[in-house]
């Protein structure tokens with residue numbers, strides 16, 4: 001079984017998660033679940049970034065200690081990810097000992113192998129407390145950080161430890177160009193390449209007198225800069241510096257937002273090269289969830305509460321909608337109208353309707369037992385559906401989740417059309433038993449296949465579909481290659497109401 005170590009970005013502990021956080025976790029979870037179906041040995045990591053400056057401020061406002069604050073935030077995030085059916089194998093918090101030990105260990109390793117790459121110098125610049133980083137001219141618009149136009153930039157001057165990032169421009173560029181380190185999708189790779197081609201400056205990796213952070217090894221006056229600290233979580237979770245870390249490392253895929261590619265595709269690989277450690281195989285940078293083409297904003301009244309979005313049609317429907325409509329590559333819109341429209345058209349009227357019609361007919365015409373019809377396998381319809389599974393797998397392998405979700409719905413629509421074309425009710429009336437058997441067996445097999453392809457997107461609904469035909473078999477180990485499952489002779493369950501009509505608001 002090939003190992004597949006997959007991570008998401010770890011989130012700042014300074015407020016409740018929103019739809020943007022949710023898109024990333026759902027997309028990564030969809031990839032993790034698909035890889036498990038493929039038979040990969042998946043290790044899926046999520047977690048919290050707990051050393052940011054904003055934690056001190058948030059804790060002070062609430063009158064609790066920073067530790068009490070991050071504990072409460074970690075519980076809040078974990079609860080949302082549980083509600084959204086995230087299947088992570090590990091949950092890292094940067095305040096955990098395994099991480100606070102790994103950070104100085106990595107710095108020590110760089111100091112031993114590339115001593116010239118760490119040095120001290122005076123640093124002066126404009127600091128954004130929202131990003132927790134000094135901003136360059138290109139990142140400042142009208143005197144404010146591009147990402148945080150409402151925050152004032154703080155002029156800061158201090159003695160810091162530095163990392164010789166400038167030495168890694170060519171090595172990182174070379175690995176991206178050769179494909180040894182993949183940055184996807186292409187639009188993000190091009191951005192990162194342009195950034196590297198423009199040249200790199202050395203970066204400050206410590207802060208003075210910061211009470212909440214990891215002490216810089218050998219200099220108790222300084223703490224490790226929060227971004228340098230946070231990136232190392234991917235390594236801490238493997239057990240680094242214990243030799244067993246090589247069982248998981250290098251990561252096979254880091255899933256991050258498009259706004260933090262500089263950290264993950266430039267700084268992080270440079271840090272690893274300095275420590276003489278292998279680079280992750282791939283970074284996938286997704287887009288943002290928008291509201292009618294604009295960034296979601298609490299002040300503009302366009303911030304959608306995550307709890308409210310889950311309650312609208314359930315977690316499975318929200319997962320499907322975000323990946324199908326917003327997608328995992330570019331920015332995409334969230335609106336309640338589009339969510340309701342997709343719910344009705346795709347989930348209720350296409351997928352839900354197919355499951356309901358197919359099972360009802362097996363009950364009505366064959367007493368609930370899938371008929372034995374040897375000629376169903378290899379029939380034109382069977383070939384069509386089997387053929388449709390190929391692009392689905394191709395899209396999933398390429399992290400094109402939006403296209404894979406569309407393909408899943410295409411399969412359901414094909415099966416609905418097959419019902420219309422074969423008109424089983426006419427076959428029953430004409431006593432055309434052999435033909436009817438073929439249609440019903442084909443439909444039962446399609447439900448099983450749909451359960452498999454739907455599982456990464458909608459795990460609960462997929463399990464419900466699966467269990468109507470194969471309640472005795474677990475869905476998990478079923479790989480796509482096994483999609484020709486023996487359905488003949490199986491007794492199907494009652495017709496489930498998968499996607500109930502929403503209660504109209506009064």
Ligand SMILES: [Zn+2]
Pocket residue numbers: 128129130131132145146147148
């Ligand atoms: Zn900022």
